[in-house]
Amino acid sequence: xxxxxxxxxxxxxxxxxxxxxxxxxxxxxxxxLLLIASGAAAYTGQITVGLGVTAMRDQVSWGFYIGNxxxxxxxxxxxxxxxxxxYVYDWGPIREIVIFGExxxxxxxxxxxxFVTVDVGxxxxxxxxxxxxxxxxxxxxxxAWDMVVLNLYFAINFVVxxxxxxxxxxxxxxxxxxxxxxxxVSIPMAVGIHTVTAFxxxxxxxxxYWNSSILAPQFLASAFCSGPxxxxxxxxxxRRMTSFKIRDEAIWKIAELMAYAMFVNLFLHGAEAxxxxxxxxxxxxxxxxxxxxxxAHRTLVPYAWSAVSLNVLALVLFIVPRTRMNWVTxxxxxxxxxxxxxxxxxxxxxxxxxxxxxxxxxxxYYPTLTEVRVAAGxxxxxxxVFTFLLKVAVxxxxxxxxxxxxxxxxxxxxxx
Amino acid sequence: xxxxxxxxGIAFAIAIAWTMxxxxxxxxxxxxxxxxxxxxxxAPPAEPGVRVEVPPPPFSDGIFxxxxxxxxxxxANRARRTLxxxxxxxxxKHDAEHRWCLDCHDADNRxxxxxxxxxxxxxxxxxxxxxQCHGEKYRDWRAGVHGRRVGQWNGAxxxxxxxxxxxxxQPRFKPMAPQAAPHPPMRPK
Amino acid sequence: MAHDHTHKADMTRREFASVAAAAAAxxxxxxxxxxxxxxxxxxxxxxxxxxxxxxYSERYGxxxxxxxxxxxxxxxxxxxxxxxxxxxxxxxxxACVAENNQSRDPEVKWIRVLSMNKDKGIDFSDADPYYxxxxxxxxxxxxxxxxxxxxxxxxCTKVCPTGATWTEKDGIVVIDYDWCIGCRCCMAxxxxxxxxxxxVAPKVxxxxxxxxxxxxxxxxxxxxxxxxxxWCIQRTxxxxxxxxxxxxxxGARKFGNMLDxxxxxxxxxxxxxxxxxxxxxxxxxxxxxxxxx
Numbered sequence: 001x002x003x004x005x006x007x008x009x010x011x012x013x014x015x016x017x018x019x020x021x022x023x024x025x026x027x028x029x030x031x032x033l034l035l036i037a038s039g040a041a042a043y044t045g046q047i048t049v050g051l052g053v054t055a056m057r058d059q060v061s062w063g064f065y066i067g068n069x070x071x072x073x074x075x076x077x078x079x080x081x082x083x084x085x086x087y088v089y090d091w092g093p094i095r096e097i098v099i100f101g102e103x104x105x106x107x108x109x110x111x112x113x114x115f116v117t118v119d120v121g122x123x124x125x126x127x128x129x130x131x132x133x134x135x136x137x138x139x140x141x142x143x144a145w146d147m148v149v150l151n152l153y154f155a156i157n158f159v160v161x162x163x164x165x166x167x168x169x170x171x172x173x174x175x176x177x178x179x180x181x182x183x184x185v186s187i188p189m190a191v192g193i194h195t196v197t198a199f200x201x202x203x204x205x206x207x208x209y210w211n212s213s214i215l216a217p218q219f220l221a222s223a224f225c226s227g228p229x230x231x232x233x234x235x236x237x238x239r240r241m242t243s244f245k246i247r248d249e250a251i252w253k254i255a256e257l258m259a260y261a262m263f264v265n266l267f268l269h270g271a272e273a274x275x276x277x278x279x280x281x282x283x284x285x286x287x288x289x290x291x292x293x294x295x296a297h298r299t300l301v302p303y304a305w306s307a308v309s310l311n312v313l314a315l316v317l318f319i320v321p322r323t324r325m326n327w328v329t330x331x332x333x334x335x336x337x338x339x340x341x342x343x344x345x346x347x348x349x350x351x352x353x354x355x356x357x358x359x360x361x362x363x364x365y366y367p368t369l370t371e372v373r374v375a376a377g378x379x380x381x382x383x384x385v386f387t388f389l390l391k392v393a394v395x396x397x398x399x400x401x402x403x404x405x406x407x408x409x410x411x412x413x414x415x416x
Numbered sequence: 417x418x419x420x421x422x423x424x425g426i427a428f429a430i431a432i433a434w435t436m437x438x439x440x441x442x443x444x445x446x447x448x449x450x451x452x453x454x455x456x457x458x459a460p461p462a463e464p465g466v467r468v469e470v471p472p473p474p475f476s477d478g479i480f481x482x483x484x485x486x487x488x489x490x491x492a493n494r495a496r497r498t499l500x501x502x503x504x505x506x507x508x509k510h511d512a513e514h515r516w517c518l519d520c521h522d523a524d525n526r527x528x529x530x531x532x533x534x535x536x537x538x539x540x541x542x543x544x545x546x547x548q549c550h551g552e553k554y555r556d557w558r559a560g561v562h563g564r565r566v567g568q569w570n571g572a573x574x575x576x577x578x579x580x581x582x583x584x585x586q587p588r589f590k591p592m593a594p595q596a597a598p599h600p601p602m603r604p605k
Numbered sequence: 606m607a608h609d610h611t612h613k614a615d616m617t618r619r620e621f622a623s624v625a626a627a628a629a630a631x632x633x634x635x636x637x638x639x640x641x642x643x644x645x646x647x648x649x650x651x652x653x654x655x656x657x658x659x660x661y662s663e664r665y666g667x668x669x670x671x672x673x674x675x676x677x678x679x680x681x682x683x684x685x686x687x688x689x690x691x692x693x694x695x696x697x698x699x700a701c702v703a704e705n706n707q708s709r710d711p712e713v714k715w716i717r718v719l720s721m722n723k724d725k726g727i728d729f730s731d732a733d734p735y736y737x738x739x740x741x742x743x744x745x746x747x748x749x750x751x752x753x754x755x756x757x758x759x760x761c762t763k764v765c766p767t768g769a770t771w772t773e774k775d776g777i778v779v780i781d782y783d784w785c786i787g788c789r790c791c792m793a794x795x796x797x798x799x800x801x802x803x804x805v806a807p808k809v810x811x812x813x814x815x816x817x818x819x820x821x822x823x824x825x826x827x828x829x830x831x832x833x834x835x836w837c838i839q840r841t842x843x844x845x846x847x848x849x850x851x852x853x854x855x856g857a858r859k860f861g862n863m864l865d866x867x868x869x870x871x872x873x874x875x876x877x878x879x880x881x882x883x884x885x886x887x888x889x890x891x892x893x894x895x896x897x898x
C-alpha cells in the first residue's frame with residue numbers, strides 16, 4: 001500500500017516537474033504542440049480519404065513513413081553506445097549519463113510505433129496482430145518479430161528507467177538484481193531490434209537492392225552513429241540549462257565511438273557499391289538509380305551524394321582528435337552524421353529498393369505535404385516525450401526532486 | 417487483494433486459452449457442400465478419329481449451300497486460275513504459290529471439302545483438312561491447348577473450328593485494336 | 606500482511622466473483638470476437654455470408670449471392686499462357702475488371718500486360734505496360750501478361766504479420782479483406798507486382814457490379830486493404846474457366862487442374878517448353894508461360 005501511494009506521489013510530482021519551466025521551455029513546448037496539431041490535422045485528412053493522399057502508389061508502396069520508422073529504430077538501438085561502456089566496462093563518465101540513452105530509446109520507440117500506425121491502411125485493425133484476439137504470424141513474418149522485439153525493448157527500457165527514477169525519487173539506490181540483468185539483456189535486444197528491422201528488408205527476394213546480407217550490419221553501423229548524434233546535442237543542452245554535471249570525456253568518448261561506427265558504415269556501403277558496380281548484373285539498376293539516376297529520372301541523385309559527403313565529413317571531423325574535441329566542429333559533425341544517416345536510411349534505403357518496381361516501372365516518389373506534416377507531428381510527439389522524460393529525470397537524479405517526508409522514509413526504510 | 421488480482425488474471429488467461437483450443441482454432445473448415453469431382457474430371461484430348469463437337473462454321477450470309485449455284489448446270493472448271501466472275505472478294509494468301517481453290521474445295525460436290533487422298537470432309541469437320549499440313553497445331557487443338565475454348569475446366573468444353581478464328585483464305589491472325597492502357601500512377605492533387 | 610481471519614470468507618467470495626467474471630469475459634471475447642476467415646467455423650461463415658448478401662444487395666440494388674464454396678479435393682489449379690499467341694489485346698484485363706468488381710475510379714487492374722522487345726526477350730527493365738498503338742501486335746514486340754502467379758512457395762503469405770493471406774488447399778492464394786491491416790508487407794515481398802492496394806475507397810458503379818461473388822474473391826473490398834487475382838475463385842470452384850481465359854481472343858490462356866493427367870495444363874507441361882518468371886527466386890509459381898509454336 002505505501003508503495004502504491006509513494007508511486008502515486010512520484011507520478012504527481014513528475015507531472016508537476018514537467019509543467020514547471022521558463023519562457024524558453026514553454027516556447028519549445030508550444031512549438032512541439034503546434035507541430036503535433038498540424039500533424040493531427042493532416043492525419044485526419046489521411047484517415048478520412050485514405051493513404052491516397054500520400055504519394056505512395058502500388059509501384060512504390062512504402063515511403064516516407066517507413067523510412068522514418070527504420071531510421072528511428074536505429075536511434076533507439078543506439079542506446080547501447082552508452083549502455084556498454086556504462087554497465088559492461090563500468091566507465092564512470094558514461095555511467096553517470098547512461099539514463100539519457102535509455103530515455104532516448106523510449107522516445108524513439110514511441111515514434112517508431114506511431115510511424116507504423118500512420119502508415120498502415122487500417123489502423124483500426126492493428127489489434128489483429130495481437131494474440132489472443134488477433135493472430136500474430138510468428139515466427140514466419142518478420143514484421144511480427146519486429147512488433148514483439150520493439151515492444152519488449154520498450155518495456156525493458158521503460159521498466160529500468162521508471163525503477164531507477166522511482167528509487168531515486170524515494171532516496172534509494174536502484175536494485176541491482178533487477179536493473180543489471182535487464183540492462184544487460186537490453187544490449188543484445190538493441191542489436192536485435194535493428195537486426196530484425198533489417199531482416200524485414202533483407203528477407204525480400206523480390207527486392208534485390210535490399211536482399212543483401214550486408215544490410216543488417218550496415219543498419220547497425222549507421223544506427224550507432226546517428227543515435228548518439230542526437231544525444232550529444234542533448235547532453236550539451238543539459239549542461240547549459242541544468243546543473244547536471246557531464247564530463248567532457250563522456251562526450252568525446254561517445255564521439256569517438258561514433259567515428260568508428262561511421263567508418264564501418266562507410267566501409268559496408270563501399271563494399272556494397274563495389275559488388276554492384278563490379279559484378280554489374282541486373283541488380284546494379286537500383287544502385288545506379290540512387291547514385292546516377294536512370295535516364296531522365298534523377299530525383300534522388302543530389303540526395304545520394306549529399307549523404308555520402310555528409311557522412312565522410314562527419315567521419316573526418318570525429319576521427320581527428322582536434323576537431324572531435326572542438327565544440328564547433330563536434331556539433332557540425334553531429335549535424336552531418338544525423339543528416340547523412342537520415343538521408344541514407346530514409347530516401348536512400350526505401351526508394352531505391354522499390355524503384356524500378358518489380359516489373360521494371362519507374363515511379364518517382366517523394367513525400368507530399370501531408371506526409372511531411374504527419375511525420376513532423378510524430379517527431380514532435382517523440383521530442384515532447386523526450387522533453388518530459390528529461391524534465392523529470394534530471395531533477396530526480398540531481399536529488400532536486402524527491403518524495404515528501406523523505407527523511408521519514410529514509411529512517412524507516414534504510415537500504416530497502 | 418493481490419491474490420484476487422492474480423487469480424482473476426489466471427482465470428482470464430485460462431478461459432481464453434481453453435476457448436481457443438476448443439474452437440479448433442487453426443484448421444481450415446472441411447468443405448461441406450463443395451462440388452465433388454466428376455468421375456471424368458476433364459474431357460480428355462479428343463483422340464484422332466473421334467469427332468469433335470463444334471458450333472456451325474462461320475459462313476458468309478447466303479453462301480451455303482454451295483450447290484445452289486454449283487450444280488449440274490455449272491460444270492467444274494479444274495484449270496488453275498484467278499477467279500474473275502465470282503468470289504472475287506476472296507484473295508488467297510494461304511500458300512498461294514502452290515495451292516488454289518480446288519485443292520481444298522471438292523470439285524464434284526461443293527458442299528464439302530476434300531483431303532489430299534480425295535476423301536470428302538464436311539465443312540463442320542474442316543479441322544481434319546487443316547490438320548493435314550498443320551499437324552502439330554491440330555494435335556494441340558485436339559488437346560485443347562491451341563485456340564480459344566470456353567466452358568468447364570472439369571467438364572464440358574466448347575471447341576471452335578479453326579476457321580472461327582483463322583479465315584481459311586487468309587489465315588494469319590488479323591491485328592486488332594488493343595483495349596485502353598492502364599493509368600500511370602499519379603501523385604495526389 | 607496477515608489477513609484478518611474473520612474476513613477470510615468475504616475475501617474468498619469476492620475473489621470467486623472476480624475470477625468467474627474474468628473467465629466469462631475471456632470466453633466471450635475469444636469466442637464471439639471477429640475471426641479470420643481462414644478459421645471461421647462453418648455456421649458463423651454462413652451467417653456472415655447471409656449478412657454480406659443482404660448488405661451488398663441493398664447497396665447495389667441487385668440480387669447478390671456470395672458463394673462459400675470450399676476447395677475441391679484432388680484439385681491443384683495451374684495456369685498456362687502461350688507467349689507466341691498473346692497479341693497484347695488486353696481483353697483479359699477488362700474481362701477481369703468486370704468479373705471481379707475492381708474499382709473503376711481510381712482504376713485497379715489485376716492483370717498487367719507488359720510489352721517487351723523481341724530482341725531482348727523477357728527483360729523487365731525494358732517492359733512497357735502503357736503501350737497504346739492503333740493495332741496490336743506491334744512489330745518487334747511480344748506481350749507478357751502478369752498477375753498473381755499463385756506461387757507454391759509464396760513470399761507474400763510468409764511475410765503477412767496477421768496471417769490475412771494464405772494459400773488454400775486447391776492452390777489459390779487468397780486474402781481475407783476483413784482481416785488485412787494494410788501494412789503492405791506482401792506488396793514489398795511479391796516479385797511480380799501482383800498485389801494492389803486500395804489507396805482510397807474503391808468505386809464500382811452499381812450497374813457494373815457482378816452479383817455472383819465468393820467470400821474470398823470478388824466481393825467488394827474496403828479502403829486500406831490489399832487485393833489481387835484469385836483465379837476467379839467464384840468461377841473456378843464451380844468448375845468454370847476464369848474470365849480472362851475465356852476472354853482471350855487468341856486462346857493464349859489455359860487453365861486447369863495440375864493433378865488431372867488429362868488436363869490441358871498437364872499436356873502443356875509434358876509437351877511444351879514452359880518457363881517461369883524470375884525462376885531464380887524459387888517462388889515456384891503455378892503460372893507457366895510457354896511458346897506454343
